[in-house]
Amino acid sequence: MGIQELFSTYGENYLQALVQTWSMTAISFSCALVIALAITVFRVSPIKPLRILGDFYVQVFRNIPGVSLLVIIIYALPYLGLTLDYKIGAMVTVTMVVASFASENLMTGINTIGVGQIEAARSVGLSFGRILRHVVIPQAVRSAILPMTNLLIGTLLTTALASQVPLKPPELTGMVNYVNSRSVGGIGAFFISAIGYAGTSLVIGYVGNLIDKKVRILR
Amino acid sequence: MSAHVVSMRDALYEAPGPKMRRRIRVVTIFALALIAIGIALVVRQFHITGQLDPRYWTLFTRTTTWAFLAQGFLGTFRVAFTAGAIALVLGLVLMLGRISEAAWLSTVSRLVIDFFRGVPSLLLIYFFYLVIPKYGIKMPSFWMITLPVALAASGVLAEVFRAGVNAVPKGQSEAALSLGMSDSKIMFKIVFPQALRIVIPSLVSQLVVVVKDTTVAYVVSYPDLMQNARVLISNYDALVSMYFVVAIIYIIVNFAINQFSIYLAHRRGTKIISRNDENPV
Amino acid sequence: MSDAIIQMNHVDKHYGALHVLKDINLEVARGEVVVLIGPSGSGKSTLCRTINRLETIDAGEILFEGTPLPQEGKDLAAVRAEIGMVFQSFNLFAHKTILDNVTMGPIEVLGTPKAKAREEAMELLRRVGVDSQAEKVPAQLSGGQQQRVAIARSLAMNPKVMLFDEPTSALDPEMINEVLDVMVELAQQGMTMVVVTHEMNFARRVANRVVFMADGAIVEEAAPDEFFDHPKSDRARDFLNSIMGH
Numbered sequence: 001m002g003i004q005e006l007f008s009t010y011g012e013n014y015l016q017a018l019v020q021t022w023s024m025t026a027i028s029f030s031c032a033l034v035i036a037l038a039i040t041v042f043r044v045s046p047i048k049p050l051r052i053l054g055d056f057y058v059q060v061f062r063n064i065p066g067v068s069l070l071v072i073i074i075y076a077l078p079y080l081g082l083t084l085d086y087k088i089g090a091m092v093t094v095t096m097v098v099a100s101f102a103s104e105n106l107m108t109g110i111n112t113i114g115v116g117q118i119e120a121a122r123s124v125g126l127s128f129g130r131i132l133r134h135v136v137i138p139q140a141v142r143s144a145i146l147p148m149t150n151l152l153i154g155t156l157l158t159t160a161l162a163s164q165v166p167l168k169p170p171e172l173t174g175m176v177n178y179v180n181s182r183s184v185g186g187i188g189a190f191f192i193s194a195i196g197y198a199g200t201s202l203v204i205g206y207v208g209n210l211i212d213k214k215v216r217i218l219r
Numbered sequence: 220m221s222a223h224v225v226s227m228r229d230a231l232y233e234a235p236g237p238k239m240r241r242r243i244r245v246v247t248i249f250a251l252a253l254i255a256i257g258i259a260l261v262v263r264q265f266h267i268t269g270q271l272d273p274r275y276w277t278l279f280t281r282t283t284t285w286a287f288l289a290q291g292f293l294g295t296f297r298v299a300f301t302a303g304a305i306a307l308v309l310g311l312v313l314m315l316g317r318i319s320e321a322a323w324l325s326t327v328s329r330l331v332i333d334f335f336r337g338v339p340s341l342l343l344i345y346f347f348y349l350v351i352p353k354y355g356i357k358m359p360s361f362w363m364i365t366l367p368v369a370l371a372a373s374g375v376l377a378e379v380f381r382a383g384v385n386a387v388p389k390g391q392s393e394a395a396l397s398l399g400m401s402d403s404k405i406m407f408k409i410v411f412p413q414a415l416r417i418v419i420p421s422l423v424s425q426l427v428v429v430v431k432d433t434t435v436a437y438v439v440s441y442p443d444l445m446q447n448a449r450v451l452i453s454n455y456d457a458l459v460s461m462y463f464v465v466a467i468i469y470i471i472v473n474f475a476i477n478q479f480s481i482y483l484a485h486r487r488g489t490k491i492i493s494r495n496d497e498n499p500v
Numbered sequence: 501m502s503d504a505i506i507q508m509n510h511v512d513k514h515y516g517a518l519h520v521l522k523d524i525n526l527e528v529a530r531g532e533v534v535v536l537i538g539p540s541g542s543g544k545s546t547l548c549r550t551i552n553r554l555e556t557i558d559a560g561e562i563l564f565e566g567t568p569l570p571q572e573g574k575d576l577a578a579v580r581a582e583i584g585m586v587f588q589s590f591n592l593f594a595h596k597t598i599l600d601n602v603t604m605g606p607i608e609v610l611g612t613p614k615a616k617a618r619e620e621a622m623e624l625l626r627r628v629g630v631d632s633q634a635e636k637v638p639a640q641l642s643g644g645q646q647q648r649v650a651i652a653r654s655l656a657m658n659p660k661v662m663l664f665d666e667p668t669s670a671l672d673p674e675m676i677n678e679v680l681d682v683m684v685e686l687a688q689q690g691m692t693m694v695v696v697t698h699e700m701n702f703a704r705r706v707a708n709r710v711v712f713m714a715d716g717a718i719v720e721e722a723a724p725d726e727f728f729d730h731p732k733s734d735r736a737r738d739f740l741n742s743i744m745g746h
Contacts, residue, residue: 046243049254063427063473064469065430065469067435068445068465075458080459081264110228111226111227114227116587116589118227119591120585120650122233122554122580123552123583124581124604124605124653124654125657126605128232134604135593157339176349186350189350190345190350193342194334197339201337202337217637218638233554234553237571
């Protein structure tokens with residue numbers, strides 16, 4: 001089937017798949033950021049059990065393969081009394097994994113600030129809250145823009161996991177299956193999905209780079 | 220000076236005075252209690268849904284179970300190792316193309332790298348699994364999983380190599396030039412060996428990504444760890460326990476690889492360049 | 501002795517097994533310029549940093565204007581606002597302009613209204629000679645310029661004492677003098693200063709007292725000329741020989 005034909009037959013499905021992929025990416029990423037914020041606060045706090053908990057979370061969810069986590073959430077949790085909708089289950093999987101990397105990015109951002117500035121702020125008489133607000137957080141966030149941009153692209157690619165569960169409508173990767181089970185999609189079907197991903201990645205990368213250039217801190 | 224190096228996360232809070240110490244102690248105990256309750260609740264949930272029943276766990280006392288899992292792990296290892304090796308070579312080639320002086324080569328390489336970095340490995344796997352057979356090419360399942368994983372990783376590795384090359388001090392190639400070395404000699408004898416040394420920790424940590432990608436091997440019906448776990452599940456009807464055990468195995472393996480790469484980085488005094496550090500696309 | 505703005509009595513500190521401050525007794529009077537010198541690892545930096553509690557002490561007491569140094573909270577922050585500190589690595593806020601670096605303290609801690617803070621900051625930057633750089637960020641300035649901004653940042657808080665922890669050790673040689681000149685001017689204007697440094701000429705010029713430390717203890721204290729020309733202890737003599745050597 002040529003690309004033309006594919007578009008006329010499945011054009012609408014592809015559009016839906018693109019939106020599905022984009023929405024899953026956006027929602028998962030935002031939730032991941034919120035979770036990462038909490039985890040990072042734990043990891044940075046002076047309370048040892050919280051630090052260990054945060055570090056543990058990061059080690060578990062950055063090392064677990066997406067598929068392994070997905071099958072646990074979708075197939076094992078129901079036996080433990082928690083049954084999630086397919087789409088939600090897939091998004092939870094993506095969110096939990098992405099949150100661990102996001103926390104690592106935030107930690108790296110915090111580490112680039114350097115102990116010296118904190119001491120200088122303290123010597124001037126700034127309170128801890130003010131130090132966070134005026135010295136730590138602005139710098140950590142600005143330093144994390146590039147890594148977070150890459151992570152957003154990573155999130156986009158990770159949503160492909162959702163193709164392993166029956167999603168209606170399917171997302172971009174699931175579309176290859178969808179088309180192939182209904183017609184002879186050939187390279188075309190794969191290609192359209194690939195362009196969907198690659199194109200989105202490019203745009204995200206471009207925008208991220210722009211933002212980073214604007215807010216990057218010279219050191 | 221006598222300065223003892225303090226990490227940022229310890230320096231964020233200064234040495235607490237008596238009031239602060241009391242507060243920290245209280246919150247610490249509170250946090251411990253909450254965590255203990257959390258763990259208890261999870262264990263309780265396992266219990267009331269019957270998942271702690273021995274029939275779900277005795278299979279792990281049998282050596283046949285572990286032998287079969289080990290076989291699966293061997294499959295994972297074969298794919299990861301082969302894919303990693305191919306990705307290294309391919310990544311190298313792509314990097315060289317990317318930094319070449321010839322504009323056309325640089326552009327094409329850049330497109331290929333960005334393409335492989337911009338699409339999920341799962342999509343590539345479907346390409347090999349669904350699309351390639353339609354063109355009459357018969358490919359064993361091993362290659363159906365190994366090649367796409369290798370391709371996806373090669374894009375990332377190409378950028379890791381490039382970051383390594385950029386990290387080699389310019390003075391090195393300048394000194395070589397002044398000795399009369401040709402460009403290709405400089406690249407292969409001076410710059411590249413040093414770049415390699417700089418990026419070895421990053422390369423090792425990329426291995427983790429490759430291992431994770433192998434878990435989709437069931438799509439192409441290749442017997443890796445995940446796949447063998449599934450077989451055991453259908454045999455013993457021990458879904459929850461098996462999936463958790465396998466997850467733990469993967470976590471430990473990947474954790475070990477990451478720790479190894481950190482160890483390598485510390486030995487060299489370099490830092491680990493990850494997918495998140497370099498410029499996006 | 502009630503004129504002493506800083507008093508350290510029997511101060512002791514350990515880093516694990518290392519005894520870094522041994523029974524330190526030191527007084528600094530208002531308007532005095534005290535220079536701390538000694539070999540690496542002698543504890544002089546640590547001593548300096550205990551004065552504004554960037555380092556804690558295990559035993560003894562440190563009095564600021566007659567009252568013991570607060571251990572935490574608002575009281576400690578208030579005392580720190582009155583003690584200025586200049587660091588070896590400048591430690592300017594990398595994400596803020598030079599002007600914002602200087603106004604941050606007055607605005608956030610002293611509650612000075614923005615316009616007034618900026619006016620006074622510009623005046624301070626003029627005093628140290630970097631007013632033309634006010635809208636730049638620290639990375640765009642040379643080391644000497646950054647350090648002068650750091651001094652201005654401390655001065656903006658109207659401190660009663662200023663601590664200098666090896667202020668010129670991280671500077672290229674040609675920039676050391678521009679910073680020392682500012683420090684000399686401060687001394688001549690009556691600022692109470694505690695300076696950890698290797699710059700002997702500076703000590704000779706403006707120090708009221710030189711305190712020589714080794715292995716965590718104060719070995720000798722004397723007026724600069726007396727100390728440099730007639731050191732009393734062997735330790736001091738060896739140290740001076742080793743650095744005057746070339």
